[in-house]
Amino acid sequence: MKQEMIHRDPDDFPIGEEILRMSGITKVYGNGVLANENVNFSVKKGEIHAIMGENGAGKSTLMKILFGNEQPDRGEICFKGRTQTIESPKKAVELGIGMVYQHFNLAESLTVAENIVVGQEPGRGILFRQKSAYDAVEELARKYAFDIDPKSRVRDLSVGKKQKVEILKILYRNSELIILDEPTAVLTPQETEELFHQLLLLKQNGYTIIFISHKINEVKTICDRMTIIRAGKTRGTYEISELSANDISVLMVGRDVVQKIEKPAAKPGKTVLSARDLRYRNEHGAVMLDGVSFDLRQGEILGVAGVEGSGQRELAEAVSGMLRPEGGAVYLDGREITGKTPGEVRALGFSHIHEDRMTYGVAKNVSITENLIANRCASPELGGKAFFDGKKTSALAQKLVEEYQIVCKTPSVPAGMLSGGNIQKVVVAREMSVEPQVLLANQPTRGIDVGAVEFIHERLIRDSREKGCAVLLISSDLNEVLEMSDSLLVMYKGHISGYFADVSALTEQELGLYMLGLKRQSEQELKEALHEKV
Secondary structure, three states: OOOOOOOOOOOOOOOOOEEEEEEEEEEEOOOOOEEEEEEEEEEEOOOEEEEEOOOOOOHHHHHHHHOOOOOOOEEEEEEOOEEEOOOOHHHHHHHOEEEEOOOOOOOOOOEHHHHHHOOOOOOOHHHOOHHHHHHHHHHHHHHOOOOOOOOOEHHHOOHHHHHHHHHHHHHHOOOOEEEEEOOOOOOOHHHHHHHHHHHHHHHHOOOEEEEEOOOHHHHHHHOOEEEEEEOOEEEEEEEHHHOOHHHHHHHHHOOOOOOOOOOOOOOOOOEEEEEEEEEEEOOOOOEEEEEEEEEEEOOOEEEEEOOOOOOHHHHHHHHHOOOOOOEEEEEEOOEEOOOOOHHHHHHOOEEEEOOOHHHHHOOOOOEHHHHHOHHHOOOHHHOOOOOOOHHHHHHHHHHHHHHOOOOOOOOOOEHHHOOHHHHHHHHHHHHHOOOOOEEEEEOOOOOOOHHHHHHHHHHHHHHHHHHOOEEEEEOOOHHHHHHHOOEEEEEEOOEEEEEEOOOOOOOHHHHHHHHOOOOOOOHHHHHHHOOOOO
């Protein structure tokens, strides 16, 4: 029988002393990509230390090496004063290192407590002591102010609470050093504030936190120090209190970055995309679309905000042809497209920047060129259905690579060799360069650096909105959705909880209340806000 895990506090190493040092870390992948080059990185016990840098700078590789998912070609890791070889995540956990990824690793059908104690259960099989597990998790959650019921099924939890489960899993396993990868990417301002309170409480109790984020204001709020990684190399470690937001931007990308999005006033034209009373239940019977209706006009960016799992994904798939709703209809330029395939919808002038760029956005193993022309294979400009004109195809790909600033050796290399930010630029270039009537941009800047974000925002406004394209923008980045949108829908549990024809006076805090269902416009208010359009 496996020995029961007994939780202990991280009090066996002095606060303020160097608990981790990574020296001379170098990692070269088989395709010749140099991910880390002689990286030096250290963290003090009891601090919250940010790692910042552009997408593809080497942050993720460095953390994968620390957590045992990757092995360095050269370099040394010293943890709590001892040189360590971390050959696997299991070894990292044994040492006291834990990691919470952007995409959670939870069993949806199990309870909170069962997810937390798995692998360290009090008793195994028929000897599993469920009450002991519940009591242990309840005590741990109470100690660190995690408001969560150990008996709840994970599938019934909000995204914010699922993240708490992941952190509690780490604490239960006695981790002293916690790595958080983009922890606020899908949280509301209220959930982010609650998370920060809990992280500060953990810090006060002697835990050490590595905080990976692209959100400069959050790093300034929560972190003590920051290490910059650029082009695979460490560029310095800084005291957060001594840096402005602009200083951090310049350190990350090597140049000034525009923080405020400037755009001329919208000049909306005719309605080109309409949804009427869309309804859909998922495979578990949960209502994901509950009578959703809206209109989107030419030259307008309509934002969609909501806590992840509120129906945004189903809405995107319903209007793009990836999902057939159980009720309601979708119209593109007055023509019903409900039930049409994605290819048929695209042929009518619809482009789609998918939220999952690695699964639906690109084919990793084929060239950048092939990815860039994937939505115009039958185009006469490239030779038609039967044959491609190689010269025209290469010329178009090179033009798009230059125009959209895609950093690559040549367009003939596989798309999978690019950084996340450059992969996103490939998707954006392909979808926007055909000048569609409607552009669905679902999480267009998720997980990419401030430089690439600035570029994509400029393109969305200049190349789409200003040319009369209707843009449906779905984003979990509240600053993005508020800055970019001309009008805004808020979704909560499958229905529209608020509609704002003018977002200029809407704050992130108020938006968060609508996202959490704490505020909701009445049916009459929604009708008035939508000017009776739907």
